[in-house]
Amino acid sequence: MSSAVIFPAQPEQILKGLGKLWTSLGQEEKQQGKPTVLRACAMTLIVATDDPDGGFAASQTISELMREHPSRGIVLAVSEQAEHGLEARVLAQCWKPFGKAQQICCEQIEITARPDSWPNVGPTLVGLIAADLPVIFWCRHSAALNASATKEQKAGLEAVLSLATKTIIDSKGEDPGRTFELLTKWRNRGRVTADLEWTRLTQWREPIANIFDNPCRENKFSSFHKIEVVHGGDRPGACALYAGGWLSAPYKAEVTFTKAPGEDSGLARITLRSDSEQIDFERKGECMTLRSTNGRERKYSYKDASVDALMTEELAVLGQDAAFDAAFARAQELWNG
Amino acid sequence: MSVLVQPVPEVNPLQDALRFERRVPPCAIVIFGASGDLSKRKLLPALYRLFYERRIPPNFAVVGSSRTPLSDDEFRERMKDSVKKFLEDAPFDEDIWTSFAQSLFYVPGDLNNPASYDDIRNKLDEIEKAHQTAGNVLFYLSTQPSYYAEAVLALGEHGLNRGNGWRRVIIEKPFGHDLQSARKLNDEIHKVFDESAVYRIDHYLGKETVQNILAFRFGNGIFEPLWNRRYIDHVQITAAESIGVEGRGGYYQEAGALRDMIQNHLSQVMATIAMEPPTVFDANNVRDERAKLLRAVRIMKPEDVEKFAVAGQYGPAKVGGQDVPGFRQEQSVDPDSQTDTYAAVTFYIDNWRWADIPFYIRTGKRLPKRVTDIAIQFQAPPLGLFKQETKGGLREVRPNLLVLRIQPEEGISLRFLSKSPGSGMRVRPVSMDFNYGSSFGERTPTAYETLLLDAMAGDPTLYTRQDMVEASWQIVQPILDVWAHSKFDFPNYPAGSWGPKASDEMLARQGHVWRIP
Numbered sequence: 001m002s003s004a005v006i007f008p009a010q011p012e013q014i015l016k017g018l019g020k021l022w023t024s025l026g027q028e029e030k031q032q033g034k035p036t037v038l039r040a041c042a043m044t045l046i047v048a049t050d051d052p053d054g055g056f057a058a059s060q061t062i063s064e065l066m067r068e069h070p071s072r073g074i075v076l077a078v079s080e081q082a083e084h085g086l087e088a089r090v091l092a093q094c095w096k097p098f099g100k101a102q103q104i105c106c107e108q109i110e111i112t113a114r115p116d117s118w119p120n121v122g123p124t125l126v127g128l129i130a131a132d133l134p135v136i137f138w139c140r141h142s143a144a145l146n147a148s149a150t151k152e153q154k155a156g157l158e159a160v161l162s163l164a165t166k167t168i169i170d171s172k173g174e175d176p177g178r179t180f181e182l183l184t185k186w187r188n189r190g191r192v193t194a195d196l197e198w199t200r201l202t203q204w205r206e207p208i209a210n211i212f213d214n215p216c217r218e219n220k221f222s223s224f225h226k227i228e229v230v231h232g233g234d235r236p237g238a239c240a241l242y243a244g245g246w247l248s249a250p251y252k253a254e255v256t257f258t259k260a261p262g263e264d265s266g267l268a269r270i271t272l273r274s275d276s277e278q279i280d281f282e283r284k285g286e287c288m289t290l291r292s293t294n295g296r297e298r299k300y301s302y303k304d305a306s307v308d309a310l311m312t313e314e315l316a317v318l319g320q321d322a323a324f325d326a327a328f329a330r331a332q333e334l335w336n337g
Numbered sequence: 338m339s340v341l342v343q344p345v346p347e348v349n350p351l352q353d354a355l356r357f358e359r360r361v362p363p364c365a366i367v368i369f370g371a372s373g374d375l376s377k378r379k380l381l382p383a384l385y386r387l388f389y390e391r392r393i394p395p396n397f398a399v400v401g402s403s404r405t406p407l408s409d410d411e412f413r414e415r416m417k418d419s420v421k422k423f424l425e426d427a428p429f430d431e432d433i434w435t436s437f438a439q440s441l442f443y444v445p446g447d448l449n450n451p452a453s454y455d456d457i458r459n460k461l462d463e464i465e466k467a468h469q470t471a472g473n474v475l476f477y478l479s480t481q482p483s484y485y486a487e488a489v490l491a492l493g494e495h496g497l498n499r500g501n502g503w504r505r506v507i508i509e510k511p512f513g514h515d516l517q518s519a520r521k522l523n524d525e526i527h528k529v530f531d532e533s534a535v536y537r538i539d540h541y542l543g544k545e546t547v548q549n550i551l552a553f554r555f556g557n558g559i560f561e562p563l564w565n566r567r568y569i570d571h572v573q574i575t576a577a578e579s580i581g582v583e584g585r586g587g588y589y590q591e592a593g594a595l596r597d598m599i600q601n602h603l604s605q606v607m608a609t610i611a612m613e614p615p616t617v618f619d620a621n622n623v624r625d626e627r628a629k630l631l632r633a634v635r636i637m638k639p640e641d642v643e644k645f646a647v648a649g650q651y652g653p654a655k656v657g658g659q660d661v662p663g664f665r666q667e668q669s670v671d672p673d674s675q676t677d678t679y680a681a682v683t684f685y686i687d688n689w690r691w692a693d694i695p696f697y698i699r700t701g702k703r704l705p706k707r708v709t710d711i712a713i714q715f716q717a718p719p720l721g722l723f724k725q726e727t728k729g730g731l732r733e734v735r736p737n738l739l740v741l742r743i744q745p746e747e748g749i750s751l752r753f754l755s756k757s758p759g760s761g762m763r764v765r766p767v768s769m770d771f772n773y774g775s776s777f778g779e780r781t782p783t784a785y786e787t788l789l790l791d792a793m794a795g796d797p798t799l800y801t802r803q804d805m806v807e808a809s810w811q812i813v814q815p816i817l818d819v820w821a822h823s824k825f826d827f828p829n830y831p832a833g834s835w836g837p838k839a840s841d842e843m844l845a846r847q848g849h850v851w852r853i854p
Contacts, residue, residue: 202356207391209351214363214396216469221351250350287432290395298395299436313356323353 009088009111011127017090018107025092025105037094038104040070043315044129048076048160049140055110058140063093064308066106069315072130073108078118078141078156085117086124118156125163134318137164138311145169147178161191168314170196170307171238173265179238180332187328194317197238198324199310204267205246207290207300208281218294219277226273227255232265238331243270245331246323255334266304361793363396364473364502365464367457369448369488370480371401371412375509377419380479383785385420386427388437392790396469398440400460404447412443425783440468448480448488454495465501472501475792478508486525493529507536507792510601511592512801515817516810523803532803536792541602542609542799543784543791546747550609550711551623553741553749560739561614563715565690570736571847572610572696573712574603575854577704581651581661581832582678587669594680595648595813595820598700604631604809605801606743607696610711611686620798624805631808633688642819644846649679649837651703652828661703661832675825678702681840682816683847695847699840703832708854709743723754723764735766738852 025037045065047058055077062073073093089112094105109128113121129135137160139145144153161167167186171179179195186193212221227247231240236257244255247270260268269282280291288302305313352360366384368376387393401412417438421429444460446453465472476492478485485508498504506526513519526535541547554561563569576598582589589597608627615622637645652663665672679701686696715737738752754764782790791799801809829837835851844850 205351205353206357207395209349209353209357210360210391211395212349212351213360213394214469214471216363216396216471221349246351296439297436298439299432300391301389301430301433317355321355323355 009084009086009124011124014088014090014109014124014128017088018109021090021092021107040066040104040106041072041130041133042069043071043133044074044135045069045071045138045315046074046076046125046135046160046164047138047140048078048144048157050078050143051140054079054081054112058138059093059108059110061308061311062106062108063095065311065315066093066104067095068312070104070106071136072128073106074125074128075108075110076118076121076125076160077110077112078115078153079112080114082112082114082117086111086113086121088112088124113156115150115152115156119152119159121156122159122162125160129163134165135163136166136168136315136318137161138168140170142174145174145178145182147181161186164191166192166194166318168194168196168311170310172197172200173237176236176238176241176331176335180328180335183328184332192318192320194314194321194324195238195242196307196310196314198242198327199314200239200266200305201242201246202313203288203302203305204243204270204281204283207288208247208270208272211279211290211292219274222251223274224272224277224279225251225253227253228258228269228271228273229255229267230258230260230269230271231267232260232262234259237265240267241331241335242324242327243267244334245329246327247272248334249326249330358390358392359790359794361392361394361790362473362502362795363394363468363470364475364793365398365400365461365468365470366475366477366789366793367400367402367461368477368479369402369484370478371443372403372405372407372415373479375479376401377416378423379783379785380477380789381416382420382423382425383783383789385434385437386424386783387786387790388440389427389430389433392786393793396471397793398442398464398468398470400442400444400457400464402444402446402453402457404445406445407443409441409443413438413441416441448484448491451491451495454491454497458495458497461497461500470502473503474500474505476504476506478506482509482511482514486522489526489529498529498534503534503795504530505534505536505792505795506530507538507788507800509538511596512537512601512806513810514591514596516807516814519806519810523807527803533797535803536797536800537802537806538788539601539605539799539801540784540788541743542605542801543788544743545782545787546741546743547606547609548787548799549747549749550606550741551618554610555614555618566692566694568715569694570714570716571694571849572607573714573852574606574610574696574698574710575712575851576603576700576709577706577835577854578700578702579704579707581703582664582667582670584668586664586667589678590670590674590676593648593677594700594702595646595677595682595816599680599682599698600809600813601801601806603698603700604634604812605805606711607634607684607698608805610713610741611691611696613690620796623798624802628802628804628808630686630688631805631812633686633691634808634812635685635687636812637815639815639819642816645683645843646816646820647679647681647837647840647843648677648820648823648825649681649701649830649840650674650676650825650827651678651701651830651832654831654833656703656833663828663832664702665828675820675823675827677820677825679704679830679836679840681836681843682813683843684812695849697844697849697851699836699851701830701836704835705833706854707745710854711741711743712852712854713739713741714849715739723762740854 049058055075058075089110092105094103096103144157229240229244248255272279277294282289288300290298444456608630612626612630615626664678681699684696717736740750742748751769752766755767
């Protein structure tokens with residue numbers, strides 16, 4: 001269910017549109033004589049995007065995320081196609097859990113801005129933020145994150161950034177140097193930041209960490225002084241650098257990056273070497289194998305995490321992330337050689 | 338003087354509590370009664386699922402033991418079939434199973450045969466070396482209750498209660514069949530295991546929504562000030578089942594609803610609802626408060642039992658167009674059985690917070706639907722300013738009701754009154770709903786997953802302690818004693834109904850009515 005275009009996109013007009021939307025959803029409830037709609041909101045999630053689909057994919061992701069992180073979703077699509085400088089539409093994203101009579105609904109606001117209007121979006125967003133709840137900014141606007149971003153794009157990005165409790169980017173396929181530069185700039189200003197390339201590592205990090213929990217293990221983690229990260233692509237991406245950074249941060253182990261044969265991107269293998277043991281974590285298809293020269297082999301399920309799954313994990317971590325902070329600092333050192 | 342300095346174990350710098358699941362130490366789990374129903378339906382599927390989700394450590398092993406002669410491979414095959422069949426809301430992965438199955442072992446043996454325990458010890462020694470389980474062992478007694486004491490004593494005689502690591506034992510319900518037998522069983526177990534190593538399982542406490550009661554009460558500031566006799570009128574706890582005894586007639590005939598549900602699960606739920614806040618959220622403090630609450634429950638005098646407790650047994654009826662047999666017509670049930678398939682009890686908690694507030698608990702088989710919930714009925718406003726709009730006209734307002742739903746639609750709802758739109762000041766009840774499953778879309782772990790993981794991690798918060806078990810037997814014992822000498826006019830409720838009339842009358846005497854969940 002969605003509204004007609006709201007123009008001018010002023011907060012009062014948009015909130016009025018949302019009010020009407022809930023009233024119409026309530027009509028059904030009145031007819032059926034029982035609660036049919038449950039409104040849920042735990043945060044404001046702003047997604048800025050320059051996707052050519054006008055924010056459709058971002059909107060879909062918000063509707064997936066609402067199952068675990070119900071939010072007031074604001075999709076800010078920056079497009080030359082916007083008829084007016086800044087216009088809005090409101091809609092409700094609903095889902096009905098299997099076998100249940102009641103729908104769970106989250107409200108969503110879609111704002112379309114022409115590139116030159118983007119820097120002026122701040123006052124509109126301020127009025128639309130759900131009170132007393134965290135504001136998460138997920139920047140999918142790749143041009144604005146680029147070193148060659150225009151003045152308007154930079155100003156637009158700043159307008160949203162200033163409202164956010166936490167800012168999330170996805171540097172997959174991007175130049176790690178640029179990613180580190182951008183994140184460092186934001187972090188130096190006290191912003192909480194996240195990169196989904198780090199989130200992708202959780203599936204690797206957890207089994208690796210767990211093997212060093214065993215008190216009987218002869219070779220402790222500190223004895224593994226060489227780390228090899230085997231990655232797809234010609235150069236290590238942020239994910240590989242974070243992996244190296246994470247593993248070498250505690251004891252400054254030596255890290256080497258090796259290009260994996262084949263075209264597959266992402267991580268292919270992580271090897272830890274001590275004087276008497278080598279441990280490999282190798283990923284092939286949907287299976288990750290742990291192999292140790294001192295022990296047996298063990299297989300885990302591994303599935304490439306969807307963006308929805310990555311965001312679900314990231315939205316659960318709203319404050320400082322000490323592990324990421326340490327890995328990030330060390331990854332920068334590795335990148336800078 | 339020389340000082341012996343113990344090396345400080347290296348802290349794992351790779352752990353990330355923010356994103357990783359809770360860590361569990363390496364261990365071996367020995368399941369006695371491994372070919373039984375509980376292992377097949379609950380334990381192995383739960384362990385496989387934990388392995389699939391990488392929630393148990395790489396260094397773990399399961400040793401199944403029962404009388405059926407099986408090899409390791411035969412046991413693995415059988416368990417594979419069971420896991421495939423009984424895995425709830427989760428996929429089965431062949432590769433992962435192969436990896437999991439490497440950690441499954443089987444030792445055939447009889448609990449009465451001393452040689453069986455030697456075989457288990459030998460197997461555990463092998464596993465400790467090969468799988469680096471650090472000598473940690475969790476014994477799971479999934480056998481007939483009559484073997485509990487014998488098995489535990491034999492574990493002690495064969496030195497299996499001590500080793501290089503910790504040793505713990507999980508014991509399934511029923512823990513005794515009355516107060517005396519529960520005490521005796523505790524004494525026997527304590528000859529071998531310290532209380533801190535004894536994990537008495539009550540799978541109700543492992544349910545996410547029962548745990549959520551604690552989060553709801555003590556994580557929010559707005560309810561606790563109202564959580565007492567000044568604002569609450571009474572509490573109703575309902576655990577209804579629509580099915581009958583389903584082939585367990587023989588067992589059920591000996592147990593009955595009061596023993597099977599109220600003595601353990603529902604008294605623990607009542608304790609969770611009514612306990613005082615712990616000073617610290619840890620196992621001992623939480624369990625201290627639960628035990629304290631159970632000890633505060635008023636013990637009925639024999640002459641009060643008729644007034645405060647109702648027994649029922651279902652008779653045959655037509656339900657949904659089908660003939661449903663009465664309890665006495667069920668397989669392996671005595672045609673003159675005096676077993677209660679329904680029990681309703683009014684408890685009073687004699688403490689500062691709850692004095693004179695009735696806690697009504699009912700449970701039964703062949704009731705209209707499967708539902709478990711707790712309803713907190715608040716007191717009506719002191720002055721009836723508004724009339725409530727109903728289909729039958731206007732009537733006095735119904736008080737606020739807070740319902741904590743445990744199954745099947747887990748959640749919390751609060752009923753309050755709101756003005757009906759339009760002119761005039763008429764009010765109608767509306768419900769503010771929190772649906773657990775839909776608010777947290779992820780799959781919730783089964784009670785056995787939670788409880789097994791807790792036992793491995795050494796967290797007994799959700800397990801019942803000796804004093805809790807004995808206190809809960811103490812509160813039902815007078816009822817059991819009186820009922821044992823009563824001759825009931827059974828059956829007294831037809832299958833598919835909400836129980837005997839006497840149960841309604843029990844509440845009516847206090848000016849209350851059972852709600853229809």
